[in-house]
Amino acid sequence: MSATPDDREFRAYVNAREDRDILRFITCGSVDDGKSTLIGRLLYESRLVFQDQLAKVEADSKRHGTQGDDLDLALLVDGLQAEREQGITIDVAYRMFSTGRRSFIVADTPGHEQYTRNMATGASTADLAVVLIDARKGVLPQTCRHTTILSLLGVRHVIAAINKMDLVDWSRDVYDGIAGAYGDFAKRLDVTGVTCIPVSALTGDNVTGPSAAMDWYDGPTLLQGLESAEVAAGRESAPFRMPVQWVNRPSADFRGFAGTVASGLVSTGDPVMLFPSQKISTVKRIVGPDGDLDHVRAGQAVTLTFADEVDVSRGDIIASAADPPSLSDQFACHIVWMHENPLLPERPYLLQIGTRLLGAQITAIKYKLNVTTLEHAAARTLGLNDIACCNIGLDRRIAFDPYRELRETGGFILIDRYTNETVGAGMIDFGLWRGSNLTPHQLAIDKPARAAQKSQKACVLWFTGLSGAGKSATANAVERRLHAMGRHSYTLDGDNLRHGLTRDLGFTAADRVENVRRIAEVAKLFVDAGLIVLVSVISPFRDERTMAREMMDEGEFVEIFVDCPIEVCEQRDPKGLYRKARAGQIKNFTGVDSAYEPPENPDIVLKTAEHSVDEIADKVIDHLRSTADHGAVGHGQV
Amino acid sequence: MAKHHGPGHLDQLEAESIYIMREVVAAFSKPVMLYSIGKDSSVLVRLAQKAFHPAPPPFPLLHVDTTWKFPEMYEFRERTARETGMELIVHINQEGVARGINPFTHGSALHTDVMKTQALKQALDKHGFDAALAGARRDEEMSRAKERVFSLRSQSHRWDPKNQRPELWRLYNTRIRQGESMRVFPLSNWTELDVWNYIDRENIPVVPLYFAAPRPVVPRSGTLIMVADERMKLEPGEEPEMKKVRFRTLGCYPLSGAIESDAGSVPAIIREMLTATHSERQGRVIDHDGEGSMERKKQEGYF
Numbered sequence: 001m002s003a004t005p006d007d008r009e010f011r012a013y014v015n016a017r018e019d020r021d022i023l024r025f026i027t028c029g030s031v032d033d034g035k036s037t038l039i040g041r042l043l044y045e046s047r048l049v050f051q052d053q054l055a056k057v058e059a060d061s062k063r064h065g066t067q068g069d070d071l072d073l074a075l076l077v078d079g080l081q082a083e084r085e086q087g088i089t090i091d092v093a094y095r096m097f098s099t100g101r102r103s104f105i106v107a108d109t110p111g112h113e114q115y116t117r118n119m120a121t122g123a124s125t126a127d128l129a130v131v132l133i134d135a136r137k138g139v140l141p142q143t144c145r146h147t148t149i150l151s152l153l154g155v156r157h158v159i160a161a162i163n164k165m166d167l168v169d170w171s172r173d174v175y176d177g178i179a180g181a182y183g184d185f186a187k188r189l190d191v192t193g194v195t196c197i198p199v200s201a202l203t204g205d206n207v208t209g210p211s212a213a214m215d216w217y218d219g220p221t222l223l224q225g226l227e228s229a230e231v232a233a234g235r236e237s238a239p240f241r242m243p244v245q246w247v248n249r250p251s252a253d254f255r256g257f258a259g260t261v262a263s264g265l266v267s268t269g270d271p272v273m274l275f276p277s278q279k280i281s282t283v284k285r286i287v288g289p290d291g292d293l294d295h296v297r298a299g300q301a302v303t304l305t306f307a308d309e310v311d312v313s314r315g316d317i318i319a320s321a322a323d324p325p326s327l328s329d330q331f332a333c334h335i336v337w338m339h340e341n342p343l344l345p346e347r348p349y350l351l352q353i354g355t356r357l358l359g360a361q362i363t364a365i366k367y368k369l370n371v372t373t374l375e376h377a378a379a380r381t382l383g384l385n386d387i388a389c390c391n392i393g394l395d396r397r398i399a400f401d402p403y404r405e406l407r408e409t410g411g412f413i414l415i416d417r418y419t420n421e422t423v424g425a426g427m428i429d430f431g432l433w434r435g436s437n438l439t440p441h442q443l444a445i446d447k448p449a450r451a452a453q454k455s456q457k458a459c460v461l462w463f464t465g466l467s468g469a470g471k472s473a474t475a476n477a478v479e480r481r482l483h484a485m486g487r488h489s490y491t492l493d494g495d496n497l498r499h500g501l502t503r504d505l506g507f508t509a510a511d512r513v514e515n516v517r518r519i520a521e522v523a524k525l526f527v528d529a530g531l532i533v534l535v536s537v538i539s540p541f542r543d544e545r546t547m548a549r550e551m552m553d554e555g556e557f558v559e560i561f562v563d564c565p566i567e568v569c570e571q572r573d574p575k576g577l578y579r580k581a582r583a584g585q586i587k588n589f590t591g592v593d594s595a596y597e598p599p600e601n602p603d604i605v606l607k608t609a610e611h612s613v614d615e616i617a618d619k620v621i622d623h624l625r626s627t628a629d630h631g632a633v634g635h636g637q638v
Numbered sequence: 639m640a641k642h643h644g645p646g647h648l649d650q651l652e653a654e655s656i657y658i659m660r661e662v663v664a665a666f667s668k669p670v671m672l673y674s675i676g677k678d679s680s681v682l683v684r685l686a687q688k689a690f691h692p693a694p695p696p697f698p699l700l701h702v703d704t705t706w707k708f709p710e711m712y713e714f715r716e717r718t719a720r721e722t723g724m725e726l727i728v729h730i731n732q733e734g735v736a737r738g739i740n741p742f743t744h745g746s747a748l749h750t751d752v753m754k755t756q757a758l759k760q761a762l763d764k765h766g767f768d769a770a771l772a773g774a775r776r777d778e779e780m781s782r783a784k785e786r787v788f789s790l791r792s793q794s795h796r797w798d799p800k801n802q803r804p805e806l807w808r809l810y811n812t813r814i815r816q817g818e819s820m821r822v823f824p825l826s827n828w829t830e831l832d833v834w835n836y837i838d839r840e841n842i843p844v845v846p847l848y849f850a851a852p853r854p855v856v857p858r859s860g861t862l863i864m865v866a867d868e869r870m871k872l873e874p875g876e877e878p879e880m881k882k883v884r885f886r887t888l889g890c891y892p893l894s895g896a897i898e899s900d901a902g903s904v905p906a907i908i909r910e911m912l913t914a915t916h917s918e919r920q921g922r923v924i925d926h927d928g929e930g931s932m933e934r935k936k937q938e939g940y941f
């Protein structure tokens with residue numbers, strides 16, 4: 001080693017290194033197919049494993065390894081301590097290695113029941129997949145499962161590594177049989193480039209170097225396959241798209257829009273269309289990380305300025321004016337569900353697409369996909385690791401491209417509004433034109449006009465609580481007072497509505513969500529009519545109450561928690577329902593075998609076990625009086 | 639120096655890091671960048687300058703000071719603050735100082751816990767930061783391969799391996815509840831070699847300790863510890879010796895092992911790395927506290 005390395009040689013190395021691109025790939029296989037061994041070998045052979053790490057693996061091999069006293073390369077890639085003790089990996093791990101031709105980022109996903117979720121995660125950023133097939137077992141249902149998920153996530157290039165060839169005597173017949181069967185299955189899917197390679201992860205045959213034992217095979221080794229795969233072509237030739245991440249405004253004379261180009265190319269002077277406003281402007285400057293650029297292409301992080309004063313903010317999309325994306329608020333899509341709590345149609349979720357966050361509801365589950373047989377099945381909800389074709393509705397129109405054309409403007413995640421967890425992922429198939437073809441008809445008389453005629457401000461008093469908590473009795477008492485005060489009101493009672501409006505619904509979680517949605521929609525119409533609406537419905541879930549609140553204007557929604565201990569409700573049992581529920585005659589009864597999520601910040605709490613109905617009704621009226629800007633009742637009008 | 643500007647692999651890593659930093663600034667109300675003075679921090683600072691140009695990076699730097707860094711590191715910290723014009727917040731766990739916590743009498747585990755882990759929590763709570771950018775990489779240690787780019791921490795700053803969100807595409811779920819915070823790692827997909835190649839390409843200044851020079855060291859548990867100041871407690875029989883050494887990773891000097899080397903420049907370091915046989919973490923005394931120790935430290939809130 002010299003302190004002054006030969007500069008020319010060094011620069012040549014640096015330049016060669018810089019000319020390489022990054023290939024992101026995912027490895028898929030069932031437990032014990034040899035994924036970890038294979039990745040361990042790639043790391044080992046590309047000399048990314050250092051002596052101290054090897055020493056640790058040697059020590060670990062003796063303690064946890066499966067190879068006797070030999071080095072267990074799988075231990076190089078097995079991660080978290082708890083997982084290692086159980087002998088399984090339970091998440092997605094990313095490893096980096098490089099060769100003279102390319103840098104690689106490998107997503108490694110374990111093969112057990114959380115598999116679909118983890119695999120979808122790893123596949124979402126992968127350009128290519130290595131599917132491991134155990135030569136002794138051939139194409140298994142899992143192999144089909146993995147390939148289907150790859151296809152849905154848009155991974156079009158697959159290398160099928162037929163592993164453990166050493167255990168089948170390096171047999172060409174075995175290999176040909178498996179390669180044929182796999183090719184047949186892949187043809188049924190949207191996977192175009194399939195390469196089959198016979199390997200042994202354990203011995204290294206056909207992994208990084210050719211195999212003497214399999215001289216009948218003259219195709220690429222696995223590493224050659226990875227080095228030569230052509231993957232990036234599509235993104236640069238696609239039309240220009242850039243989601244706006246952040247508005248950069250350091251001074252009055254600079255206003256730039258920062259983001260990473262999702263696809264295509266743009267140059268200064270090019271006309272662009274801004275979404276959702278659909279205004280046209282011209283690119284004035286392209287500020288790159290190292291100064292101004294003339295043009296910029298997919299993958300680069302830049303800041304654009306425009307020739308005109310434009311109103312653009314985070315979440316908007318800057319697009320080619322010649323080839324703009326479509327706009328819609330209703331989509332057909334595929335959803336991968338990733339959470340233990342089921343997906344419920346009509347439940348409000350948050351949806352993140354590009355850099356935009358908005359409200360969304362699954363309006364219909366069209367069918368659940370059996371990822372092994374590709375058969376369709378009907379479903380009312382989705383559970384963890386389910387994949388389904390759904391319709392989804394958003395609370396605003398967005399610019400999008402079908403996922404198969406562009407991941408960045410067609411892929412989204414769903415977030416639980418309460419826990420903030422990521423609960424699902426989706427891929428837009430196409431826009432449903434319903435939404436965009438309906439232009440709201442402007443009514444001549446509006447809500448304030450109708451309410452003013454009644455000298456009141458319209459609002460919703462939303463009574464939520466267990467069955468028998470006293471919601472209906474309280475609502476009656478409150479409405480009687482309002483009536484006496486000359487207010488115009490109406491009561492929507494959950495039980496009564498079940499004879500008509502919601503007659504087709506039962507009491508499953510999914511039906512309860514739809515029940516609340518319909519009642520909230522009707523309440524909204526009545527508020528629009530200028531009325532004070534009393535809603536009395538169990539409405540057990542926070543998400544739907546939040547949805548109802550958000551459907552109304554600011555200050556119109558008054559959440560009233562009718563708080564009564566379940567023991568008291570059960571003692572009262574006015575309709576004999578608790579008795580039946582305890583006897584197992586009624587299923588999904590709130591408080592017995594179905595959850596009630598109490599409000600976290602209700603506007604009013606009513607303790608019906610401690611106070612009389614009159615006292616409680618007074619409390620509601622007092623609240624309405626005291627919310628000064630509210631004016632539903634008004635001061636001194638009684 | 640010739641600069642290459644095709645869509646090469648450093649450009650791709652750079653763009654990804656910039657994207658992550660911009661997400662943080664767009665989505666959080668009070669972000670901060672953890673500044674450890676090391677090479678990864680130097681790269682982070684440069685990336686931040688690029689991400690928000692022509693605006694200055696819209697967050698301060700936070701250095702959690704254990705008081706046991708090398709003197710050269712303190713000099714370099716001040717220089718960085720001066721040259722970037724970024725606000726630099728230095729936090730020291732004064733309770734720990736009052737208790738006289740140090741790596742010699744209390745051992746690396748307790749010292750790190752009090753002066754680094756606890757101190758970091760104190761600093762984040764004190765300033766109410768809701769997102770902290772840090773330079774950890776997935777290639778540093780096995781358990782980090784699974785770390786998310788956006789890593790959620792509970793109100794008590796704990797990391798729950800079972801409660802991390804799946805990260806699909808570039809869609810980072812940045813939503814947190816009151817009191818929770820996010821640790822964000824823009825260099826997740828970089829390797830140690832990428833970091834040096836980038837430092838070389840961009841001419842990024844780093845602490846001189848990374849370059850080989852004659853320094854007074856004593857051998858300890860398989861590594862060389864530098865006698866950086868007069869607080870160094872020598873064992874009986876230990877005699878500091880001048881050796882030409884450099885550091886691959888910098889932390890508290892009594893816990894940072896040096897390696898013998900002739901590499902006096904960035905290209906020379908890269909050269910040495912290409913033939914290296916030991917990983918970067920080998921010089922970190924805290925990784926050897928027991929199996930899965932990094933994993934445990936992470937759950938406790940250390941990076």
Ligand SMILES: Nc1nc2c(ncn2[C@@H]2O[C@H](COP(=O)(O)OP(=O)(O)O)[C@@H](O)[C@H]2O)c(=O)[nH]1
Nearest residue numbers: 031032033034035036037066074164200201202
């Ligand atoms: N004979 C043979 N055994 C293999 C081969 N690849 C992996 N194995 C063994 O199969 C078992 C499971 O491998 P591992 O890499 O842990 O599988 P993973 O669950 O897919 O990560 C281990 O005992 C490996 O040593 C191979 O090519 N030939």
